[in-house]
Amino acid sequence: MPIFCYKCPDCEWTLEDSRPRADRNLMPMCQACGAHCERDMNAEHGCSRMASSGEVRSVNAGVGIDQIQEANKHYADLDVHFCPKTGDMVARNRGQYLKALARRGLFNRDEIRSPKHFS
């Protein structure tokens, strides 16, 4: 799915959201102040390159900054790395991302909906 970027006009809160193209103009609410966000075309320019390359970035599957080196070694055979600034997991494509998730014992909500995986 393509990634769209949104920005709060009041407090500069930002969101990068992966969603169907048809939903791109459904503006999210700012989670900091509750205002309606606007598309952030400048940020999107950077994001869309990422989306078209098929790269998948996950905050939830990320690691702590102090664990990045170890995590990179752990996933060396997969096309996955961890952002040196944020610790987010960055996978070359969705297939690599799912493999990496499976190894961590996490599950993608799209694939597995059983509630026991969320405890």
Ligand SMILES: [Zn+2]
């Ligand atoms: Zn705001």
